[in-house]
Amino acid sequence: MELLEVKNLSKHYKAFDLKDINFTLPKGYIMGYVGPNGSGKTTTLNMITDICKCTQGEIRIGGITCAEDAIAYKESIGYIGDEFYFPDNFRVKNIRRVLQNFYPAFSADKFNQFLRRWNLPEKKPIKDFSRGMKVMLMFASVLSRDTRLLVLDEATNGLDPVVRTEILELLQEYVMDGERSVIFSTHILSDLEQIADYIYFIHQGRTVLYDAKDELIESYLLVKGDRSEVSGELEKALIGAIDNAYGFEALLPSDKAGLLGSQMHYEKPNIDQIVVHYIKDRR
Amino acid sequence: MRAIHFMMIDYIKVKQQVYFMPLFLVIALLMWGQGYSILVPFSYMMFVAIIFSTAPFGACKKGDAGFLVLLPSTVMHRVMGRFLYGLSFVGIAVICCGIFAVIHQTMGKDTEAWAVPASLFLLAFGMLIITVEFLIMYLIGENMAPQLLGIVRVAPAMGSFFAMMYLMDDAEALGDIAMMQNRNDGLLQMGCIAVAAALVIWIVSAVICVKVTAKRDYV
Numbered sequence: 352m353e354l355l356e357v358k359n360l361s362k363h364y365k366a367f368d369l370k371d372i373n374f375t376l377p378k379g380y381i382m383g384y385v386g387p388n389g390s391g392k393t394t395t396l397n398m399i400t401d402i403c404k405c406t407q408g409e410i411r412i413g414g415i416t417c418a419e420d421a422i423a424y425k426e427s428i429g430y431i432g433d434e435f436y437f438p439d440n441f442r443v444k445n446i447r448r449v450l451q452n453f454y455p456a457f458s459a460d461k462f463n464q465f466l467r468r469w470n471l472p473e474k475k476p477i478k479d480f481s482r483g484m485k486v487m488l489m490f491a492s493v494l495s496r497d498t499r500l501l502v503l504d505e506a507t508n509g510l511d512p513v514v515r516t517e518i519l520e521l522l523q524e525y526v527m528d529g530e531r532s533v534i535f536s537t538h539i540l541s542d543l544e545q546i547a548d549y550i551y552f553i554h555q556g557r558t559v560l561y562d563a564k565d566e567l568i569e570s571y572l573l574v575k576g577d578r579s580e581v582s583g584e585l586e587k588a589l590i591g592a593i594d595n596a597y598g599f600e601a602l603l604p605s606d607k608a609g610l611l612g613s614q615m616h617y618e619k620p621n622i623d624q625i626v627v628h629y630i631k632d633r634r
Numbered sequence: 635m636r637a638i639h640f641m642m643i644d645y646i647k648v649k650q651q652v653y654f655m656p657l658f659l660v661i662a663l664l665m666w667g668q669g670y671s672i673l674v675p676f677s678y679m680m681f682v683a684i685i686f687s688t689a690p691f692g693a694c695k696k697g698d699a700g701f702l703v704l705l706p707s708t709v710m711h712r713v714m715g716r717f718l719y720g721l722s723f724v725g726i727a728v729i730c731c732g733i734f735a736v737i738h739q740t741m742g743k744d745t746e747a748w749a750v751p752a753s754l755f756l757l758a759f760g761m762l763i764i765t766v767e768f769l770i771m772y773l774i775g776e777n778m779a780p781q782l783l784g785i786v787r788v789a790p791a792m793g794s795f796f797a798m799m800y801l802m803d804d805a806e807a808l809g810d811i812a813m814m815q816n817r818n819d820g821l822l823q824m825g826c827i828a829v830a831a832a833l834v835i836w837i838v839s840a841v842i843c844v845k846v847t848a849k850r851d852y853v
Contacts, residue, residue, distance in 0.1 A: 402699050403851035425706040436700030438647050438693065445646050452639040453705045 354378045354532045355399070355500055360408035362394050369394050369556040372408070376500075376549065379529035381522060383543035383564070383622070384536040386553040387630055392536040393433075395553070396504045399534070400430050412500055426454065429493030433505040435485040439478045443471065446492060456497035465491035483514045490521065501525060501533040507542060515539070519546050540623040552626060554633050564622065572603045573620035573628075574611065585610040591628030602628040636707045640715020641722065643702070644690040651689050658682040659730055672738055676731045676753050677798040680760035683727035684791035687720035687764045691771045692783055699852035709848045713772070717840045720764050728757060754825025756798070761832035763790045765839045772843035775850065 353375040360372040369391040376382050386392050397403040399410055401417045401424070409416060417424040437446055443466065450457045466473065469487040471480070477488065486506060493501065501522070507515045522533050523546055537543065543550065543564070550567055552560040560567060574589065577598040581589070585603075588610055592601035602620060603611070611617060620628075645652060662675035662682075702712070731753060770786055771778065778786075 397851075400700075400704055402703050404849070421708045422706040425704055428704060430700055430704050432697075432700045434697040434700065436697050436702075438643075438698050438701070439695075440650065440693075441646060449639070449643060449646075449705070452642070453636070453707070 352378050354413060355534065356409075356411040357395075357399070358409045358411075360395065360398060360410065361406050362391075362398060362403070363406045367391070367394075367556060369553075372553070372558060374549075374551050374561055376532050376534060378532055379526050380548040381526055381533040381535060381546050382549040382551060383540075383547035384534055384551050384553075385538075385540065385543065385622070385626055386559075389555075390553045391556040392553065393504055394556075396430075396502050396534070396536055400428055400502055401425070426456070426497075427499040428502060429496070429498035429500070430502045431486070431489045431493060431504070431506040433508055435477075435480075435482075436489070437477055441477055443473045443477065443488070446477075446488070450492060450496065454496045458495050462491055462495035465495060482509050483511065486510060486518070487514070490518065494521070494525070499531050501531070501535075503533065503535045503537075505537055506535075507537060507539060515542065522546055540621070540626060544622050547622075550622060552629065554630060559629055559633070560625070567625065568619055568621070570605050571620050571625055572605055572608060572611075572617040573600065573624050574603045574615055574617045575600045576612070576615040580612045580614050582610065582612075585612075591631035591633075593628070593631055600628075602632075636711040637714035637718055640705075640707070640712050641718040644693075644716060644719040647693040648686075648689040651686065655682070655686065655726070662730070662734075666734065672734060672749055673752055673756070674799070675734050676756055677795055679727040679730045680724075680756055681791050681795035683723040684760055684763050684767070684794070685787060687723040688767050688771065688787045690716060690719060691778070692780070692787070696852070703852050710844045713844045713847055714840060717768065717836065717843075720768060721761075721836070724757070724761055724764065727760070751821035751825035754822070754829050758825070758828035758832040759794060761829070761836055763794055765832070765836050766790070768843060769839050772846050 355374075355376040357372055357374050360369070362369040367389070372391075372395055374382070384392055384395065394403065398405045399412075401421070412424055412427050415424055447459055447462055450462070451459060465471075465487075469484070469491070471484055471488055471491065477485070480488065489506070503522075507518055510518070519542055522535070525531055526533060535543070535547065547564050550560065550562065550564050551558070562570070571590075575598065578594070581599070585607075588603055588607045590602040590604075592599050602625060603617070608617070658679070662678045665678055666672065666675040735749075767786055767790060771783070774782070
């Protein structure tokens, strides 16, 4: 059962076009939404959250669009952005009050438990919170109500490894019941390596790759060797060859493994390497 | 109800400024104590209401969208919440003026017969100014440049207050008040019509602002 459906999503700006983004995210899964800076990740996530409007296309969460039922649609989303989004002069008690007013499923007890668990001070003005505390406060606000889709836009940027690890564990816990999903944009691809089930990779507003993470990794080989051993056919099949002091490194579709010479080394790539070589290939 | 919750969010966002409200009330009382007509503190309170009603626009930042836009609500709830916030300051100004009037009566001072209709015109005028300011701010966008925001917020309020002071001085000098006193009945009706018209314009403007905002990106 699909929780998030994105169909033919496009957004036109003067200097940038996001075009024909299509994907679905089933219940109980985590999707990594990756791409270099300016590729359209935040634009896509902003359209999912209705912070910005799409020029074309449709987004459904649990089968409904925002236009059909804005309240139910927004109730189902928990959003955490790169930027801290609570107004500067808010205090924890103000956030709790607002959440109580707007979300029938908000649990003040659960919220307070998160505050205690992460040592978030009640009385301190939130503008004086550290980056880590601010992120944890945003997490407390979305996890203490009944969301179905977590949308994270580079939420783990600038966090120390301990907090980041804790957040990754939280996300895994979140989808564990098989009813909820996460779409997660980040530049820290090792995080996705750990928790993502699907990878969607965009570059310059266009889809480059979209597949289950394990299948994606199985689909490619990371090839290393000497340039002199690369035949014409192999040269064409290589993706994003990068020359270095020891020869070159490139991706090769697994089904082309027969083109490799005996002196070539190859191994399974990780997500980071797939993304880097694809970006190199498109430049 | 959601619109009222948004109004409360606006109050929290600008609470530091709202704390100064009693100070303005004292200033209005002091002005009145100088022997001016009761319309002077009325117009001063309306001036304060105009300034305060637009304060949340100055407290908007783009990053807030991730929280405020995602609250389960429609654009209408958000915009109506802001308009209710503005209207609430008009309400506060009206209550303050009512208190002045009661004190005025209790002290045994005569209230000029034209003061009530003039107050109604003042109220309608204040509402109209706030409506125009809200329209400008929503048409330009909630995240407008601070300098422009300052001008839009303060200039009409100051202009209207000083214009009121000037008119009153002028009217007294010309003996127009006596004339107004003779035509008091008609003026009272006209004052009521003006307030009703201002309220209708207020609602129409809110609807226009909803339409404009619904098409807008928040980033």
